[in-house]
Amino acid sequence: MARVFSGIQPSGELHLGNLLGALVNWVKHQESHDAVYCIVDLHALTLPKDPEELRKNTLELAQLLIAVGLDPQDCILFIQSHVPEHSQLAWLMECTVSFGELNRMTAFKDKSGRNEFISGGLFTYPALQAADILLYDTDLVPVGDDQRQHIEITRDIAERFNTRFGDTFVVPEHVIPPAGARIMDLQHPDRKMSKSELSPTGTIGVLEPPDAIARKIKRAVTDSDSEVRFDHVEKPGVSNLLSILGAATSTDPLSLADSYERYGDLKNDTVEAVIQLLEPIQQRFFELQADPGETQRLLQLGASKAQEISSRTLARAKENSGLLQP
Numbered sequence: 001m002a003r004v005f006s007g008i009q010p011s012g013e014l015h016l017g018n019l020l021g022a023l024v025n026w027v028k029h030q031e032s033h034d035a036v037y038c039i040v041d042l043h044a045l046t047l048p049k050d051p052e053e054l055r056k057n058t059l060e061l062a063q064l065l066i067a068v069g070l071d072p073q074d075c076i077l078f079i080q081s082h083v084p085e086h087s088q089l090a091w092l093m094e095c096t097v098s099f100g101e102l103n104r105m106t107a108f109k110d111k112s113g114r115n116e117f118i119s120g121g122l123f124t125y126p127a128l129q130a131a132d133i134l135l136y137d138t139d140l141v142p143v144g145d146d147q148r149q150h151i152e153i154t155r156d157i158a159e160r161f162n163t164r165f166g167d168t169f170v171v172p173e174h175v176i177p178p179a180g181a182r183i184m185d186l187q188h189p190d191r192k193m194s195k196s197e198l199s200p201t202g203t204i205g206v207l208e209p210p211d212a213i214a215r216k217i218k219r220a221v222t223d224s225d226s227e228v229r230f231d232h233v234e235k236p237g238v239s240n241l242l243s244i245l246g247a248a249t250s251t252d253p254l255s256l257a258d259s260y261e262r263y264g265d266l267k268n269d270t271v272e273a274v275i276q277l278l279e280p281i282q283q284r285f286f287e288l289q290a291d292p293g294e295t296q297r298l299l300q301l302g303a304s305k306a307q308e309i310s311s312r313t314l315a316r317a318k319e320n321s322g323l324l325q326p
């Protein structure tokens with residue numbers, strides 16, 4: 001069975017972009033593939049974090065992922081820092097990627113521009129991400145559109161390592177969904193919806209109550225004419241609503257556009273679809289929150305399964321690169 005791997009950072013509340021761009025695909029793949037999913041807490045440390053908040057966010061994210069539909073019986077779900085192979089392989093990856101390649105990463109330029117303290121880890125972030133993926137002999141990586149460059153650099157690193165040291169890693173492909181790969185901010189449809197605090201009215205959190213969701217979607221920026229058309233350039237706000245509705249109902253946003261004549265109807269249906277999607281997730285999450293010990297137990301189990309696979313790959317990579325065995 002083909003192996004699928006993906007990761008998500010525990011940095012603030014899960015939002016609709018994460019859900020529609022990536023997690024819906026994670027859930028789908030766990031049934032048909034050998035799926036491994038990771039909460040990347042080490043990646044979260046690349047920007048300053050409050051320790052207590054990070055710990056809380058990490059556990060809550062695990063509960064949310066289970067609530068969204070990941071079943072630890074059907075997939076391996078674990079926390080990155082529980083499997084030390086990730087940081088160990090990351091060093092070999094850092095020594096395989098070039099400074100120039102890291103310097104061209106748009107995510108680094110973006111984040112370093114917005115933060116006062118720029119850590120070395122923020123710069124070498126893609127090497128750790130490559131380690132995450134390559135440790136599991138991954139064939140497919142389900143992600144949103146913003147991760148394209150990270151998967152591309154992972155492929156380059158794997159190919160370079162294989163050329164230098166012989167066949168060691170599987171070279172992975174990304175899987176990007178047809179609708180929902182790029183959910184934009186509701187107030188600024190020219191930038192992606194993100195966990196950042198900059199735009200609380202433009203981001204929909206997965207745990208938000210229905211009235212807040214309705215308010216945000218109804219106030220979403222559209223434009224001054226009234227034609228419903230799927231056109232990212234001329235009509236970014238309307239297209240974003242069509243993408244959300246399309247991804248939430250598994251419908252093609254292009255064909256959805258033909259069924260609407262007014263923005264109001266499109267907004268009403270989007271509100272309804274998003275609330276219907278989120279309600280059962282919220283309910284399951286609140287149930288899981290009552291028993292954090294059970295989630296911890298599942299994560300421990302996930303980490304030991306993940307280590308079984310990743311320790312073999314790490315040993316192969318160390319051997320091939322010429323490190324003396326202890």
Ligand code: TYM
Binds near residue numbers: 007183184
């Ligand atoms: P992160 O935590 O920012 O996002 C998790 C997933 O959500 C997707 N996503 C979106 N999709 C559509 N529209 C949006 N507005 C939107 N915002 C986020 C992301 O594409 C991602 O799939 N670097 C990664 C974490 C990572 C990883 C990995 C991913 C670390 N190691 C290995 C895959 C494989 C990140 O920061 O994702």
